[in-house]
Amino acid sequence: MRRQSKELNIGGVLIGGGHPVAIQSMCNIPSYDVENTIKQIDRLYDAGCQITRLAVPDEEGAINFAKIRKASKLPIVADIHFDYRLAIMAAEGGADKIRINPGNIGDINKVREVVAACKERGLPIRIGVNGGSLEKPILEKYGVTPVGLVESAMRHVDILEKCNFTDICISIKTSNVKNNIDAYRMMAEKCEYPLHLGVTEAGTEYMGTIKSAVALGSLLCDGIGDTIRVSLTDDPVKEIYAAKAILKSIGMTDSGVNIVSCPTCGRTRVGLIDLAKEVEQKLSNVKAKLNVAVMGCVVNGPGEAREADVGVACGKGEGLIFAKGEIIKKVPEDQIVPELIKYIEDLTGEKI
Ligand code: SF4
Incomplete structure (x- = not known):
């Protein structure tokens, strides 16, 4: 039995609501290199990737994001930290989802501007909590623990809900496999938003695949998870092969x-x-x-x-x-x- 979660549309790929688990990756070409990023997206597409993510670190990155999105065969999530203006630029540049943590933007009015830009275009927002960048008060209170990760995510959720925004997807990644599993299990009980699964900083191909298979496999067998990413210190195309193998090994693919x-x-x-x-x-x-x-x-x-x-x-x-x-x-x-x-x-x- 899959966990019931809200349906979201990521550039035509439906996640949550009982839809098949979608396979994601993230481009790792420097954000100024438009041509090679597009080539990498083509390779990810050919390998079976369904959604990719691009870092938008600065204004040049946001301008390039729009060029890349135009040429991309895949929906793209714009990955933004702190700067709400970059989120708005990415939304205007054709992003299919924005990954930003509203609690890190600052002023609530800035959050409202991001929410308005997303609502206008029907874009979901991913709250992406990461064990390596937990807020200081959470760290002091809980450390990098499942409770801390969930608490952090819920703070961000509250902010978006207060702005009347509920097209939310959540990830709460940590590099500790056991904590990762416990955190997602806890999160799954707390809300009905779709969950994007991943073990962060999982490592190189061999160990990274094993850690991801243990964490993602356990959660998927519990019925938890709407999208997955296997993070590898390697060519992201290998992430797709690993993700497909994980889904295949637990009978969650309809081909292969x-x-x-x-x-x-x-x-x-x-x-x-x-x-x-x-x-x-x-x-x-x-x-x-x-x-x-x-x-x-x-x-x-x-x-x-x-x-x-x-x-x-x-x-x-x-x-x-x-x-x-x-x-x-x-x-x-x-x-x-x-x-x-x-x-x-x-x-x-x-x-x-
Ligand atoms: S199937 Fe036969 S050959 Fe293969 S491991 Fe088992 S006993 Fe050995």
Whole structure:
């Protein structure tokens, strides 16, 4: 059961309200480099990203934001800290959502101006609380704790609600995975606004993916989360692959191949590791939602292979091919991949 949350429209991508979890990223090209930012957005789009975010650090960044938005295939969230004028410039420049924390803008009249600019264009605002930049009073009272993160977010929410603005999305990211999970669980109870999930400063590709999978996976399994970002110190395109893999691993995608393969052991009598890698690589662009089993022997092999849409249970230098629970045929090892692909092409109508 998904948590009930308010529906918001981010440049045509609907989030909350039971819509599928949207995959986000953030461009990491310097904000003055318009051309390369547009190229990066194209790559993110091709990888399956649905929403991206751009830092708008200054006036030049806001002017460039408008140019980039015009050329972008993706909705863009303008990421702004403190300066309400940049938020208004970004809204005028075509932003699809503004990320700004109203409690950090200062004067309530400035918040009202941002709210008016967003309302006029139907733009949601994301409150983005981050463990690394909690307000001093919150830090002194709670430290970087789940309660502190939630309290901070609720302060920002109150300000927007007082300005009659409720098209709000919230993130409360911290780099501590356990605190992150606890904070989002707490936040989920407090309001009905959509939640954008992420572990901040998660690290480089390997550990960053694992931390994100643990935190985001736990929350998504609880039904919490409307959009996700896997933050990696790397090419943001890798964030998309990681996010898709997380969603796929818990059955939250409506397309793509899920490979079930055994770890191999002393019973394995084929080159299963290379075989599984080859199957995964060859099927990486398949659009249909499929479970494909690549199993090393007859102990667990036939069971898994039967459960899958297509599968193989290997023996000594050979494999039993299954499709939809039926044994199709026995083939020699070098024919396993071509046979699997043939059946998947038949099943999906896709050319691999
Ligand atoms: S399926 Fe067979 S070969 Fe693979 S790990 Fe299990 S027992 Fe070993």
